[in-house]
Every structure is written in structure tokens, then in C-alpha cells.
Amino acid sequence: MKHVTIKDVAKKLNLAISTVSRALNDKYDIRKETRELVLQTAQEMGYSPNPIARHLLKQCSNQIGVVIPEFINAFFPEVIIGIQEVVQKEGYQILIMQSYENAENELENIKTLESNMVDGLIVSLTKETKDVTYLKKLIDNGFPIVIFNRTNELLKTSTVLFDDYKWAFFATEHLILQGCKNIYHFMGTKNLTLSLNRKQGFLDAHKKYKMEVLPSQIIECGFMIHDGEREMEKLIQSKDIPDAIFAANDPSAIGAMKALKRNGYKIPEDVAIVGFTESKVADLIDPPLTSVAQPTNEIGQTAARLLLQQIRLKEGVFVPQTIVLNGALNIRSSSLKKI
Amino acid sequence: MKHVTIKDVAKKLNLAISTVSRALNDKYDIRKETRELVLQTAQEMGYSPNPIARHLLKQCSNQIGVVIPEFINAFFPEVIIGIQEVVQKEGYQILIMQSYENAENELENIKTLESNMVDGLIVSLTKETKDVTYLKKLIDNGFPIVIFNRTNELLKTSTVLFDDYKWAFFATEHLILQGCKNIYHFMGTKNLTLSLNRKQGFLDAHKKYKMEVLPSQIIECGFMIHDGEREMEKLIQSKDIPDAIFAANDPSAIGAMKALKRNGYKIPEDVAIVGFTESKVADLIDPPLTSVAQPTNEIGQTAARLLLQQIRLKEGVFVPQTIVLNGALNIRSSSLKKI
DNA sequence: TTGTACGCGTTATCAC
DNA sequence: GTGATAACGCGTACAA
Numbered sequence: 131m132k133h134v135t136i137k138d139v140a141k142k143l144n145l146a147i148s149t150v151s152r153a154l155n156d157k158y159d160i161r162k163e164t165r166e167l168v169l170q171t172a173q174e175m176g177y178s179p180n181p182i183a184r185h186l187l188k189q190c191s192n193q194i195g196v197v198i199p200e201f202i203n204a205f206f207p208e209v210i211i212g213i214q215e216v217v218q219k220e221g222y223q224i225l226i227m228q229s230y231e232n233a234e235n236e237l238e239n240i241k242t243l244e245s246n247m248v249d250g251l252i253v254s255l256t257k258e259t260k261d262v263t264y265l266k267k268l269i270d271n272g273f274p275i276v277i278f279n280r281t282n283e284l285l286k287t288s289t290v291l292f293d294d295y296k297w298a299f300f301a302t303e304h305l306i307l308q309g310c311k312n313i314y315h316f317m318g319t320k321n322l323t324l325s326l327n328r329k330q331g332f333l334d335a336h337k338k339y340k341m342e343v344l345p346s347q348i349i350e351c352g353f354m355i356h357d358g359e360r361e362m363e364k365l366i367q368s369k370d371i372p373d374a375i376f377a378a379n380d381p382s383a384i385g386a387m388k389a390l391k392r393n394g395y396k397i398p399e400d401v402a403i404v405g406f407t408e409s410k411v412a413d414l415i416d417p418p419l420t421s422v423a424q425p426t427n428e429i430g431q432t433a434a435r436l437l438l439q440q441i442r443l444k445e446g447v448f449v450p451q452t453i454v455l456n457g458a459l460n461i462r463s464s465s466l467k468k469i
Numbered sequence: 470m471k472h473v474t475i476k477d478v479a480k481k482l483n484l485a486i487s488t489v490s491r492a493l494n495d496k497y498d499i500r501k502e503t504r505e506l507v508l509q510t511a512q513e514m515g516y517s518p519n520p521i522a523r524h525l526l527k528q529c530s531n532q533i534g535v536v537i538p539e540f541i542n543a544f545f546p547e548v549i550i551g552i553q554e555v556v557q558k559e560g561y562q563i564l565i566m567q568s569y570e571n572a573e574n575e576l577e578n579i580k581t582l583e584s585n586m587v588d589g590l591i592v593s594l595t596k597e598t599k600d601v602t603y604l605k606k607l608i609d610n611g612f613p614i615v616i617f618n619r620t621n622e623l624l625k626t627s628t629v630l631f632d633d634y635k636w637a638f639f640a641t642e643h644l645i646l647q648g649c650k651n652i653y654h655f656m657g658t659k660n661l662t663l664s665l666n667r668k669q670g671f672l673d674a675h676k677k678y679k680m681e682v683l684p685s686q687i688i689e690c691g692f693m694i695h696d697g698e699r700e701m702e703k704l705i706q707s708k709d710i711p712d713a714i715f716a717a718n719d720p721s722a723i724g725a726m727k728a729l730k731r732n733g734y735k736i737p738e739d740v741a742i743v744g745f746t747e748s749k750v751a752d753l754i755d756p757p758l759t760s761v762a763q764p765t766n767e768i769g770q771t772a773a774r775l776l777l778q779q780i781r782l783k784e785g786v787f788v789p790q791t792i793v794l795n796g797a798l799n800i801r802s803s804s805l806k807k808i
Numbered sequence: 809t810t811g812t813a814c815g816c817g818t819t820a821t822c823a824c
Numbered sequence: 825g826t827g828a829t830a831a832c833g834c835g836t837a838c839a840a
Contacts, residue, residue, distance in 0.1 A: 135817055146827040151819060159825055181584050183817035185521050186832045202547070202749075207540045211569070223581055226565040230550070242562055245520050246585075355749065384753055410541075410694065414723060416755030474833055485811045490835060498809060522833035525816045812839070822829080 134177040143171060154179070185247045194437065195243030196226045197236060199256045199280065203353065203381055204409050205426060206254065209278065212430020213252060220438055222249070231353075233259045240265065250274035250437045255282060257319040257353060272448070274440040278433045280322050288436040289452045290429050294324045297422040297457050298331025301404045302376050304420070304459060306339050308467040310374035310402055314365070316351040316358060316386065318378040328378055328406065347372070351382050358385025366393050373401060374465070380405035380412060380421055387415070387464070403464040418462035425455050473516040482510060493518070524586045533776065534582030535565045536575060538595045538619065542692065542720055543748050544765060545593065548617065551769020552591060559777055561588070570692075572598045579604065589613035589776045594621060596658040596692060611787070613779040617772045619661050627775040628791045629768050633663045636761040636796050637670025640743045641715050643759070643798060645678050647806040649713035649741055653704075655690040655697060655725065657717040667717055667745065686711070690721050697724025705732050712740060713804070719744035719751060719760055726754070726803070742803040757801035764794050 140150045145168070152160050153168035185191045194217055198206040206228075214224055225243060229236035236256045241264070243251060253265070253275060262282045269275050269287045278290040305313050315332045318325035329348060336343045351361045358377060365371060366389060377383035383405035390401055397403055397417055405412065408423035432453055440448060479489045484507070491499050492507035524530045533556055537545040553563055564582060568575035575595045580603070582590060592604070592614060601621045608614050608626045617629040644652050654671045657664035668687060675682045690700045697716060704710060705728060716722035722744035729740055736742055736756055744751065747762035771792055779787060 133817090136819095137817075147817090148819080148821095148828075149826055152826085155819080157819090161825060164825080178580070178584060180525075180817050181581075182521055182524050182586055183832085184819080186519075186525055186816090186834095187818050187820090189832075200546075201540055201549075202543060204541060207546070210540075210567070214567075214569070223566075223577075226567070227563075228549070228553075228565070230553070238562075241517070242520075245517060247521055384750075388753065411723075411750045411754065414727065414754045415750065416753070472833090475835095476833075486834080487812080487836075488810055491810090494835080496836090500809060503809085519833050522816090523835080525818095525832090526834055526836095528816075810840085812837105814835105814837090816834090818832090820830085822827105824825100824827080 133180065134172075134175045135180065136177070139168065139172050139175060139177055142175065143168065189247065190249050191247045192222050193246075193248045194222050194224045194434075195240075195246075195248035195251045196224050197229060197239045197243065197251065197253045198226070199229050199231045199236070199254060200353075201228055203379070203407075205379075205407050205424070208426035209254075209430040209433070212427040212432075213434040214430075215427075216431050216434035217438065222438070224252075229256050231256050231258060233261070237264055240268075244268065244273070250276070250441045252276050252278065252433050252437055254278050255280040255322065257322060260321050274437055276433045276437040276440070278429055280324060282321070283323060286450055288440060288450045290433045290436065291452060291454045292324070292424050292429070293454050293456060294327035295331045295334075297459065298328035298376070298406070299335045300331075300459050301406065301420075301422055302332045302335035303338070304461065305374045305376060305402055305404060305465060306335060306341065308374070308398075308402060308465060310467070311341075312372045313347065313374040313376055314372040315348045316361060316375060316377040316382050317348055318351070318353060320350060325378060332376055346370075351378065353379050353382060355381045355385040355388070358382030358387075359389045360385070362386040362389035366390070366395075371395070371401065374398075374403070375401060376404045377406060379407045380409040380419065383419060383421070383464075384411075384415060387419070398464055398467055402467055405464075408460055412460065413462060417464045420462045420465035421460055423458045423460055425457065428455055472519065473511075473514045474519065475516070478507065478511050478514060478516055481514065482507065528586065529588050530586045531561050532585075532587045533561050533563045533773075534579075534585075534587035534590045535563050536568060536578045536582065536590065536592045537565070538568050538570045538575070538593060539692075540567055542718070542746075544718075544746050544763070547765035548593075548769040548772070551766040551771075552773040553769075554766075555770050555773035556777065561777070568595050570595050570597060572600070576603055579607075583607065583612070589615070589780045591615050591617065591772050591776055593617050594619040594661065596661060599660050613776055615772045615776040615779070617768055619663060621660070622662060625789055627779060627789045629772045629775065630791060630793045631663070631763050631768070632793050632795060633666035634670045634673075636798065637667035637715070637745070638674045639670075639798050640745065640759075640761055641671045641674035642677070643800065644713045644715060644741055644743060644804060645674060645680065647713070647737075647741060647804060649806070650680075651711045652686065652713040652715060653711040654687045655700060655714060655716040655721050656687055657692060658689060664717060671715055685709075690717065692718050692721060694720045694724040694727070697721030697726075698728045699724070701725040701728035705729070705734075710734070710740065713737075713742070714740060715743045716745060718746045719748040719758065722758060722760070722803075723750075723754060726758070737803055737806055741806055744803075747799055751799065752801060756803045759801045759804035760799055762797045762799055764796060767794055 227239035405421035566578035
């Protein structure tokens with residue numbers, strides 16, 4: 131697997147390395163004939179430039195690293211497609227690493243990408259990430275980083291967020307207006323800002339209608355189907371059945387539905403369900419799931435644009451921007467008590 | 470974002486670069502005290518080795534590239550998790566690139582990873598990939614590559630496959646035994662071997678029961694929900710309604726279900742449905758979908774093991790292995806005509 | 809035990 | 825226009 135190098139081409143043509151380099155890069159003054167000769171023989175010999183060498187010299191790579199917690203749920207893959215749509219046009223490529231919702235993997239992924247000289251990083255934190263000192267250090271040193279959705283208050287850099295508070299409020303209000311009196315919230319892990327915002331929306335909707343919320347109505351849950359299933363099963367075992375559940379995302383809502391159906395409860399008659407982060411299957415499952423839709427593609431595109439902007443800033447002063455995107459509540463039968 | 474280099478450390482300690490290098494790599498004879506001094510100051514200065522420089526020198530990177538067609542469907546992400554479980558233990562990291570089911574992107578991804586000096590590649594082809602000359606050239610040059618699931622007959626390298634033929638046969642037989650007389654097959658694109666194998670299983674099951682298959686019963690379809698939806702909608706428009714559908718994967722089966730339900734057809738009474746490549750939502754949708762389960766995690770692990778084996782082979786003779794994994798048919802109500 | 813010098817593949821800055 | 829050379833950061837054979 132010997133790679134053909136610029137040197138090989140130079141030797142073959144009895145030219146200096148620098149001449150070949152110039153021909154290849156179409157630089158400075160170079161005689162047309164020599165350039166075309168070089169180009170042609172390079173082609174024939176199967177030469178392709180070695181980006182590694184170029185990175186070492188230029189200290190940049192035209193590559194962007196993307197670090198996400200998981201890609202089992204459709205959310206992150208969809209965001210990545212948005213990212214790719216933007217950066218590809220500008221000649222950048224993305225390298226994706228997933229952390230498997232594990233903070234150690236995340237740190238290692240970030241270090242790997244950084245030392246591979248990506249020009250910038252787009253990150254969404256693991257549900258377990260508590261210590262962000264390394265990321266903070268990178269940001270403080272001026273390394274271009276954009277965070278989306280799952281962030282941490284300590285990270286002062288450009289961020290793309292969803293209006294979690296507002297839509298959690300609306301989702302909860304919708305359940306209240308359906309006549310639900312005992313709504314439980316399956317919240318995400320506490321170290322994520324989005325979990326806190328969604329919880330706050332849940333609380334404030336109750337406050338608006340002067341309804342009290344007991345601590346037992348808020349259950350810290352994971353983001354996967356089995357998490358929702360497990361928590362719901364626990365409730366069922368202890369005969370503690372709410373009349374509605376507002377889950378922090380669709381998979382945990384779907385898990386709750388699984389457990390409820392298995393135990394003979396009817397949705398929405400016995401328990402109404404609302405999810406978050408509209409998934410492709412929301413309207414396929416039985417019953418179709420009411421959910422808050424996030425603009426996944428737009429999140430990716432926005433994050434990518436902010437990052438490219440930051441990368442190209444060079445010497446100017448970098449002012450972090452936070453962009454909050456809007457969504458929609460797709461109401462389906464999982465939450466409609468009366469028709 | 471100035472990186473601390475080995476040179477900086479050397480200068481600070483008034484040592485030669487090579488001494489520092491040796492201390493860091495714990496090589497040869499080096500005085501304990503100097504080594505510890507170097508280690509400590511390197512730590513203090515925040516030194517971390519530059520992998521790019523190391524790649525250039527060593528011509529290898531301890532990184533493995535993974536190129537997949539898409540990750541909207543759960544299949545590929547699950548395979549990647551299997552890959553990661555194996556390679557991480559051996560000190561390798563994976564860089565993931567997705568081709569968006571586009572052959573051009575795929576080629577570019579492969580080239581990027583190769584020239585970034587990944588030590589090997591794990592690839593599953595795009596549904597559109599017809600020209601595999603570049604991959605073939607890499608393989609012929611001895612570059613370690615493992616293909617899984619979506620392959621092409623020209624690629625003579627280690628491959629991890631699913632027994633598509635057998636399980637397509639069983640899935641079809643199941644429908645026949647349910648009394649279906651007019652089964653349609655939504656097949657994958659023709660250039661993928663797996664599509665041909667699944668089709669052949671479909672045909673041979675009919676042959677076993679002496680049932681004829683008309684060309685119109687086989688419809689080339691994509692792998693996404695909207696593909697199945699579109700093809701089913703076409704059939705409905707032309708009043709050409711089968712009594713069963715065997716789809717080449719779950720999403721296209723789900724798409725077909727969507728179109729059928731929207732048009733008032735009952736599943737399985739009017740049309741029975743069987744999917745392929747068990748997805749997480751198969752038993753959540755309405756009605757639960759019968760599907761062939763593939764061992765996604767095992768596919769990933771096996772591919773990773775074959776690749777590591779090939780990478781470490783060094784000078785030995787490489788003998789490509791093809792490993793065919795087994796699955797299961799999960800029968801649910803979408804295909805049960807009588808209970 | 810430590811320092812010197814070279815090379816990995818490029819590009820850029822000099823001379824000529 | 826073209827050639828020689830330094831540099832990017834690291835590892836290592838060789839000299840000291």
C-alpha cells in the first residue's frame with residue numbers, strides 16, 4: 131500500500147520537489163508545459179496528496195469533529211445530516227465520534243479529534259457529563275467549539291438551543307387542558323440544562339393553573355426506551371398510577387407506553403402520554419404519540435454555520451452567540467382524553 | 470490554541486529533544502531522575518503528543534475508519550456499537566463517516582479516511598454503489614478492509630454477512646403458510662448482493678409450494694419509510710392490492726403499513742406484512758410487525774475482529790474470510806391471518 | 809546516559 | 825521559472 135508521493139513524481143520527471151508542488155497547487159509562475167506535464171504524470175502514477183503532512187505543516191485540516199452522546203435515537207443522526215449539508219459545501223468534512231452516553235468516552239473523543247487537528251468541534255454532551263473543565267479549557271484557549279442542545283452553564287461559547295422551557299410548558303398545559311389532575315414528569319438527568327428547563331416548564335404550567343406538584347411527581351429517568359419502561363414498571367408495581375405522563379423525550383415515553391400496555395392500562399383513557407423531540411415513529415405507534423417536534427435539521431445547520439463563522443474569524447474578537455430555535459406540539463391520540 | 474510540543478519541554482529543561490522523547494516513551498536506558506523530571510514538567514506544561522506527527526512518521530494511526538450508507542435507521546448505529554466494543558479494548562478508535570446513500574460521498578469518505586492514515590476500513594456499501602474499482606484497488610494493494618452486509622461480488626476481502634437467502638425464504642414461507650396467495654416483494658436496489666439474495670429466498674419459497682411469481686410481484690424499492698409508502702401508494706392507486714407484502718427491511722414495511730392504513734386497508738386481514746432487520750419499534754407499531762432479526766451487535770464485533778486480525782497480520786499471507794451469521798424470525802400480528 | 813542528525817510528505821521562502 | 829532548503833512534531837540510529 132505504498133503511497134505515491136510528490137517526491138516520486140519529482141524523481142520520475144527529474145524535477146525539483148518544489149516545482150512539482152507548485153505545479154500541483156497551481157501557484158506562482160510556472161511554465162504551462164511543465165505544469166501540465168506534472169499534472170498528467172501525477173495522475174498516471176496515482177498520486178494523491180497526503181493530508182496528514184499538510185495538517186502538520188498548516189496546523190489545520192479542513193475537518194470538523196462532531197461528538198454526540200449516542201445515535202440509537204433518531205435525533206442526533208438527523209442533526210448531523212444538517213451539519214453535513216452546510217459544511218460539505220464549504221469544503222469541510224466531518225468526523226463523527228459517539229460517546230455512548232459515557233463521560234469518559236466523551237473526553238477521549240474530544241481529545242482524539244482535537245489532536246487530529248480538526249479545525250473545530252460540534253458537541254452535544256453526554257447525559258452523565260459533569261466535569262467540563264477540558265472543554266472549558268479548549269474554549270478559553272480560543273479553540274472553535276459549538277455546543278447544541280445538551281450543554282452546561284459553564285461553557286461560554288456559541289450554542290444552539292431548543293426552547294425547552296416554552297415547549298415543556300405548552301405540552302404540560304395541553305395535558306392540563308385535557309383534564310389531567312395528576313401528571314408525572316419523566317425528566318432527563320439533572321446535569322443537563324435542557325432537563326432543568328423542561329422540568330421548569332412542567333412546573334410553571336402547573337403554577338399557572340394553581341395546581342400543586344409533589345416531589346414524587348417528578349422522576350429522574352434516562353433517555354432510552356428501557357429507561358421509561360423501567361420507571362413506569364416501578365410505578366405500576368407500587369400502584370402509584372398517574373393520569374398522565376409528560377416524558378423528557380419520545381423513547382422514554384414509548385417505554386412507559388410499553389409497560390402500561392403490558393399491564394393492561396389504556397392509553398389515553400387511563401394514562402395520557404406526551405413525549406418530546408418528535409421521532410419518526412411517533413405517528414406509527416399505537417396509539418400515535420403526542421410530541422414536541424424539534425427542528426433537527428435546522429439545529430445542525432445552525433450549529434455548522436456558527437462554527438464555520440468562528441473558524442474563519444481568525445484574529446477578530448469572538449463573541450459567543452446563543453441561538454434558540456422554535457418547535458411545535460404535534461397533538462395525537464396518546465394525549466386526547468376526550469375527542 | 471498553541472500546542473505544547475516536545476521541543477518546548479526540551480527547551481525548558483535544557484535537554485535534547487530526543488532525550489525528552491525517550492523519557493516520554495519509556496525507551497532504552499534513561500536515568501530514572503531525568504525521566505521523572507521530564508514526565509513531571511511535561512505534565513505541568515500540559516504537553517500532549519501530536520498524533521499527526523506520529524502518523525506521518527509511523528505511517529499508521531491506531532484508528533479505524535467506518536463508512537456506512539446512513540444512520541437514520543437503527544441498523545448501522547447498532548453495528549457500530551458492536552465494532553466499538555471490540556476495537557476500544559485493543560486501543561483503537563473509530564472514525565465514522567456516513568455517505569447518505571450516495572456513491573460519490575462514499576468514495577470521498579473512503580479516500581478521506583484512507584489518506585488520514587486509518588489502519589483499516591470497515592465498510593457497508595451505499596444502495597447506489599455500482600463502481601467499486603477504488604475499493605478493489607485498495608484491497609488489491611493489501612489495505613485492510615472488511616465489508617459487512619452490503620457488499621459487491623467484486624470485492625475479495627473479509628466479509629461479514631447475514632444469511633439473507635435463508636431468512637427471506639423462511640419469512641416468505643411463513644406468509645404462504647398463513648394462506649397468502651398473492652405476495653409482493655418490496656426488494657432493495659439490485660446492485661446490492663443482499664437484495665438479490667433476499668429476492669431469491671422469496672422466489673424459492675414460492676417454488677417449494679409450486680406457486681408462480683409474476684414479475685409484477687417484485688418491486689424495486691428503497692430502504693426508507695417514504696420509499697415503502699410511495700410504492701404502496703402506487704399499488705393502491707392502480708387497485709393492484711396484494712394479500713401480503715414481504716419487504717426488504719422494516720422501514721419500507723412500515724411505510725407500506727402507513728399507506729395501507731391511511732387508505733382504510735386492514736393489516737393483516739387485507740394485507741399481511743413481514744419486514745426484515747428487526748427494528749426497535751417493530752413491536753411498538755400498530756399492529757406489531759413480524760420481522761427477521763439480525764444480530765447487529767455481533768455483526769459489528771465480528772467485522773471488527775476480522776479487521777484487527779488483518780491489520781496485525783503484517784507480513785503473513787492474508788486469506789479473506791466470509792462469515793455468515795444467523796438470525797431469527799419474530800412473528801407478530803402484522804402477518805397472522807388467523808389466530 | 810545523552811546529544812546530533814535524519815526522515816516522514818508538504819509547503820513556503822529563499823536564491824539562482 | 826526553477827531548484828535548494830527550512831519547517832511542522834516526532835522517533836530513532838548513530839555518535840559522543
